[in-house]
Every structure is written in structure tokens, then in C-alpha cells.
Amino acid sequence: MKIGELAEATGLTRDTIRFYERNGLIKSEAGKQATNSYRDYPEELVFRLNIIQQARDAGVSVSDIKAIFDALDGSCDPADAKLVVAEKIAELEASKQQIESTIAFFKQQLANL
């Protein structure tokens, strides 16, 4: 699919998709037509970009997402991969705790209004 369709399907802008591609989060292929320079984005990127959005919203940095994808995409030692992912999960659990504490504090303040 073309970048505009992908943007439509994911709710991201073309610029953001290109930004992610520049940063190695996704890859596109050269289109079949020799007449233009339009890139072809595989359908499965819709799902992948949804994951990326979710992770970004969860506060995971672009470079960390890349590291995790690189680990998961099977190119490296599975044992190393597990470490990378497990560590990020631990960080996310910690973030979650911070959020919960913050919510608790705000709620308590709210009660004192």
C-alpha cells in the first residue's frame, strides 16, 4: 500500500510514518512500477504501527522500540532478545507504578478540595 493509505489506516501522518522509517521502526519496499518512485508499504505495517503508537503512548522511546523490534525480529540470539524485552517490561511495570502513585496522590488532593 502507498504511504497515504497507511497513514489513513493508522491515523498517523505521512511525515510521522517516514520519521519512523528513517529511524528503523518500519521498512518499505520500492514499488513495482518503474515509472515512479512511490514506495510500497506491506499491509502488516498497519498492525506494527498500531503497536508502535501504543508503545509511544506508553512512553517507550523510538530507539527503545527499535531495540525491542530488532530483538523480536529474530536476527539475534533469543537469549539476548529475552533479556532486552524482559528489561523493558520491567521498566513499564515501574512506569505503571509511578502512574498509580501519581493518580493516588491527585485523587487524594481532589478529595481535599
Next chain:
Amino acid sequence: MKIGELAEATGLTRDTIRFYERNGLIKSEAGKQATNSYRDYPEELVFRLNIIQQARDAGVSVSDIKAIFDALDGSCDPADAKLVVAEKIAELEASKQQIESTIAFFKQQLANL
């Protein structure tokens, strides 16, 4: 207390504390001694800065923290204050959801390694 002590007590750097002060998250008083220009930071800032750290770790922006503190610090209409804080709580709940989903995804990927 002096800024160095506050930094020590909170684990933040002096620069960061000054940054937060510039951005209205905290206030200091002019020191009693006329001989120097050292500022005096009230003890309660230790707690306040801990909250700030927690909120920052939870992904709350500096300007949002300021808005919430302004709301809580009683200078404005309590009804408005409640709205501001409640809205931020809702955002944090949403963040938490994103994090949980992301954790779930990563865990599932981990299982497939």
C-alpha cells in the same frame, strides 16, 4: 534550606531544581542574610519535588504539573480545580491502559521466543 541541600534531599540536580523554579513548579524566598544572594528553599519542597519527580516519571509534562499545582494551591475556583485534576487523572488512567496493553504485547512476544 539552600539549593544544594534540597538537591541532596531530593536526588535532583541544582540545575533541574532551578529549571523547575523557572517554570513555576516551586518557589524560593530571598535568604535572610543581606550579605549574599543565596535563596532559601522551604523544607516542604522536598515533598513537593518528590511529587514532581513522580509525576514526571509518570509522563506528566512540566506545564501540566504546574497547571495542577496552580489548581490545587487554592488560588482559583475549586470547581475549575476539580476539573483540571480530574481530567489529568483520566489521562493517567488512559496512560496506564496503554502501558498495560504494551506490557501484554511484549509478554506475548516473549512467550513466542
Next chain:
DNA sequence: GCAAACCATGGACCATTGTCAACGGTATAT
């Protein structure tokens, strides 16, 4: 009384995460 440690201010600098504008080429619908 002197060095080392502290303080305030100002401004420069940095990475991250996009976003936008300009340019020239291509597709598509009428």
C-alpha cells in the same frame, strides 16, 4: 587568610520527537 566548596545568573547547547515547507515528479479523474 586562603583554598575549596558553594551560590546566582545568563546563555549556550543537546537529544528527542515530530512537523512543515519547498521542490519536482507522478497519478488520476474529468
Next chain:
DNA sequence: ATATACCGTTGACAATGGTCCATGGTTTGC
């Protein structure tokens, strides 16, 4: 065939959240 909408590339721009440095003054320990 022509207007409109799309595409790729490049490079500039912006906001956020700090961090660092230089300068000049102050305090403290020895």
C-alpha cells in the same frame, strides 16, 4: 490535457526537558 491530489527528498523549524559553562560573588574548613 489539465487540474487536483498524491509521492519522495531535503532541510529547516519547533517544543520539551534538561544539562553545562562562564562569570563573579560568598561561605566554610583548616
